[in-house]
Amino acid sequence: MTDFNPEVPYNALPLLPPPTHKIETTEILKSCITARVALAELKQAAELIPNSAVLVNALPLLEARASSEIENIVTTTDKLFEFADIAEDRADAATKEALRYRTALYEGSKMVQRRMLTTDMAIQICSTIKGVDLDIRSDSGTTLKNRGSGKTIYTPPVGQKLLVEMLDNWAEFMHGNQEIDPLVRMAVQHYQFEAIHPFSDGNGRTGRILNILFLVEHGLLDSPILYFSRYIIQHKAAYYQLLQNVTKEQDWAPWIHFILAGVEETCTWTTDKIKSIRELMEHTGEFVQKRLPKTYSWELVELLFKQPYCRIGNLVEANVAKRQTASVYLKQLCDLGVLRELKSGRENLFVHPKYIELLTAEENVWIYYSGVETETANHAEL
Numbered sequence: 001m002t003d004f005n006p007e008v009p010y011n012a013l014p015l016l017p018p019p020t021h022k023i024e025t026t027e028i029l030k031s032c033i034t035a036r037v038a039l040a041e042l043k044q045a046a047e048l049i050p051n052s053a054v055l056v057n058a059l060p061l062l063e064a065r066a067s068s069e070i071e072n073i074v075t076t077t078d079k080l081f082e083f084a085d086i087a088e089d090r091a092d093a094a095t096k097e098a099l100r101y102r103t104a105l106y107e108g109s110k111m112v113q114r115r116m117l118t119t120d121m122a123i124q125i126c127s128t129i130k131g132v133d134l135d136i137r138s139d140s141g142t143t144l145k146n147r148g149s150g151k152t153i154y155t156p157p158v159g160q161k162l163l164v165e166m167l168d169n170w171a172e173f174m175h176g177n178q179e180i181d182p183l184v185r186m187a188v189q190h191y192q193f194e195a196i197h198p199f200s201d202g203n204g205r206t207g208r209i210l211n212i213l214f215l216v217e218h219g220l221l222d223s224p225i226l227y228f229s230r231y232i233i234q235h236k237a238a239y240y241q242l243l244q245n246v247t248k249e250q251d252w253a254p255w256i257h258f259i260l261a262g263v264e265e266t267c268t269w270t271t272d273k274i275k276s277i278r279e280l281m282e283h284t285g286e287f288v289q290k291r292l293p294k295t296y297s298w299e300l301v302e303l304l305f306k307q308p309y310c311r312i313g314n315l316v317e318a319n320v321a322k323r324q325t326a327s328v329y330l331k332q333l334c335d336l337g338v339l340r341e342l343k344s345g346r347e348n349l350f351v352h353p354k355y356i357e358l359l360t361a362e363e364n365v366w367i368y369y370s371g372v373e374t375e376t377a378n379h380a381e382l
């Protein structure tokens with residue numbers, strides 16, 4: 001039991017590491033093994049997609065939408081894809097903010113492949129999410145309240161100097177405690193970052209990006225394709241309750257188990273999603289090649305998955321076709337039922353509905369194109 005008082009700034013937040021017996025129980029270490037297996041299977045599934053941009057363009061957008069939704073910043077996957085590869089000035093505020101999350105995740109993954117996670121990197125990530133230059137807060141921070149009752153449940157530490165010292169300790173724990181399993185360190189650092197609450201806004205989203213970057217940094221993921229916020233949304237009450245229990249009781253084991261279970265479950269679900277994407281790509285290629293043999297190229301089919309909201313310019317930039325021919329190709333694919341044309345401002349977009357439906361569905365299933373088969377297919381049935 002700590003002397004925690006939710007109404008008082010938690011300047012007595014214990015530094016890391018926690019006592020070993022609290023974070024490395026036999027049960028936790030067993031869970032680490034199964035989570036690592038799931039991560040390895042996810043990496044292997046991703047390697048089977050011929051072009052990694054297919055996943056990197058899609059899965060981080062799903063993560064961005066879900067992570068933003070946790071903070072009540074609500075947009076749709078369709079809007080994110082519509083504005084993902086053009087200037088975002090036409091998008092609404094929530095879509096812009098979610099797209100900045102995607103940018104922060106992507107840029108952060110490139111940074112950690114060159115160097116370690118640091119406080120400066122966290123500042124840069126949060127600044128990208130918010131679209132303004134930020135620093136460690138010097139004010140009292142946001143008092144966290146229960147949304148139902150309005151009761152204060154947590155008051156973060158105050159004092160910029162103290163926050164910097166806590167963040168230095170946080171970064172040192174991530175990289176200086178090599179004897180502790182990386183997945184355990186990920187769970188512990190996530191709690192600590194959220195408890196420090198170093199920014200005036202954007203802490204939750206920054207912390208969730210840091211989880212994925214930590215896995216990339218340690219080679220457990222090759223790219224930021226873990227859709228972890230889906231798990232948090234599904235278990236939101238437990239997520240916040242377990243965070244509180246660490247604060248109040250230093251009850252680390254249930255929190256770590258929760259994070260490890262989330263990694264395993266999310267990896268398994270994402271692996272199935274990737275397998276379904278690969279199979280839909282293969283089926284789409286076979287369908288287009290059979291119905292439009294003069295139009296077909298694998299580069300064209302692949303582009304429909306890299307850019308599910310496709311523009312004529314995308315085909316030109318990818319050297320698939322010149323502008324006039326690209327327009328003909330896309331309209332032929334609409335006639336075939338692979339794409340659907342829609343107006344967006346002054347331009348025409350060509351949407352890949354079957355792929356969008358697969359990405360946004362909870363179940364990892366898809367339907368054969370009309371005239372090929374009539375049954376529902378998933379990765380196990382093909």
